[in-house]
Amino acid sequence: MKEIKLNNGVMMPQIGYGVFQVEPAECERCVADALKVGYRMIDTAQAYFNEEGVGAAIRKSGINRKEIFLVSKIWVSNYGYDKAKASIDESLRKLSTDYIDLMLLHQPFGDYYGAYRAMEDAYKEGKLRSVGVSNFYADRFIDLASNFEIKPAVNQMETHVFCQQQELSKYLKDFGTYLMAWGPLAEGRNNFFTHPVLTDIGKKYNKSAAQTALRYLLQRDVIIIPKSTHAERMQQNLDILDFELTGEDMDRIQQLDEKHSLIMGSHQDPEVVKWFMDFIK
Numbered sequence: 001m002k003e004i005k006l007n008n009g010v011m012m013p014q015i016g017y018g019v020f021q022v023e024p025a026e027c028e029r030c031v032a033d034a035l036k037v038g039y040r041m042i043d044t045a046q047a048y049f050n051e052e053g054v055g056a057a058i059r060k061s062g063i064n065r066k067e068i069f070l071v072s073k074i075w076v077s078n079y080g081y082d083k084a085k086a087s088i089d090e091s092l093r094k095l096s097t098d099y100i101d102l103m104l105l106h107q108p109f110g111d112y113y114g115a116y117r118a119m120e121d122a123y124k125e126g127k128l129r130s131v132g133v134s135n136f137y138a139d140r141f142i143d144l145a146s147n148f149e150i151k152p153a154v155n156q157m158e159t160h161v162f163c164q165q166q167e168l169s170k171y172l173k174d175f176g177t178y179l180m181a182w183g184p185l186a187e188g189r190n191n192f193f194t195h196p197v198l199t200d201i202g203k204k205y206n207k208s209a210a211q212t213a214l215r216y217l218l219q220r221d222v223i224i225i226p227k228s229t230h231a232e233r234m235q236q237n238l239d240i241l242d243f244e245l246t247g248e249d250m251d252r253i254q255q256l257d258e259k260h261s262l263i264m265g266s267h268q269d270p271e272v273v274k275w276f277m278d279f280i281k
């Protein structure tokens with residue numbers, strides 16, 4: 001498995017398996033399949049309500065806990081120092097582990113400063129091996145990263161060939177922060193799986209559109225966490241280490257960038273912010 005070194009020296013697999021929208025009842029089976037086909041990084045979140053399934057699959061897999069890189073996220077309703085601190089312990093219990101490899105703040109709204117402080121303390125206590133953020137656009141990211149001693153190891157953002165986050169990547173570099181792509185398959189938007197450019201490039205290497213697009217992100221040093229409930233697709237999404245896109249291929253795929261969210265909407269859109277404010281209330 002290809003690994004990258006985070007800004008605190010911790011090693012992290014560059015390809016992982018995400019479990020958003022995987023029903024709690026199905027999650028254990030999916031994670032067990034993902035581990036079987038070779039994934040060693042799992043991305044979950046408090047808000048996915050499936051941390052228990054992830055924990056059970058890891059426990060039953062027989063794989064040494066140290067060989068698995070576990071990512072979770074603190075939800076906005078658990079922000080503020082005290083609630084975030086308690087929620088980290090709750091995640092540890094649900095995941096049946098005594099440490100999480102990477103904990104993220106899921107969204108940039110509410111008392112995320114208090115929550116980040118709680119993550120820093122849990123990091124110092126050894127409960128978290130690294131900390132980071134998710135959905136922090138450059139403005140909030142620079143603000144937060146500038147004000148904490150422990151810099152975010154990653155910023156997990158909607159990132160795929162149609163929303164490449166090239167601009168944000170420049171600012172992340174200032175803090176040694178990796179871009180981690182959620183929705184790396186664009187959740188199938190824009191006819192992703194049959195897209196003519198991706199299919200055409202993939203043909204040269206006997207790879208699918210999905211594999212071509214994931215390989216593009218990998219070559220840009222992005223961490224990826226494709227999700228599938230099907231074992232053969234999990235396998236396909238992992239099988240991207242035996243070919244290399246040329247500079248010309250990379251340029252063609254770069255042209256697909258629409259430079260905006262296709263899935264969730266911008267976290268800088270006032271209507272999106274209002275939705276979160278109502279949620280927090």
Ligand SMILES: NC(=O)c1ccc[n+]([C@@H]2O[C@H](COP(=O)([O-])OP(=O)(O)OC[C@H]3O[C@@H](n4cnc5c(N)ncnc54)[C@H](OP(=O)(O)O)[C@@H]3O)[C@@H](O)[C@H]2O)c1
Pocket residue numbers: 017018019020021043044106134135156157181182183184185186187188193210225226227228229230233234236237
């Ligand atoms: N931080 C955040 O706010 C945030 C938000 C969203 C997601 N995430 C994380 O990112 C992970 C991935 O993102 P995502 O789940 O939103 O979307 P995604 O990985 O871009 O796409 C998943 C979709 O693609 C299908 N698929 C997967 N591999 C395929 C293949 N090789 N060929 C054809 N179809 C394929 C899946 O269907 P099947 O399952 O039916 O195979 C599913 O419908 C999540 O699971 C989660 O861990 C984080």
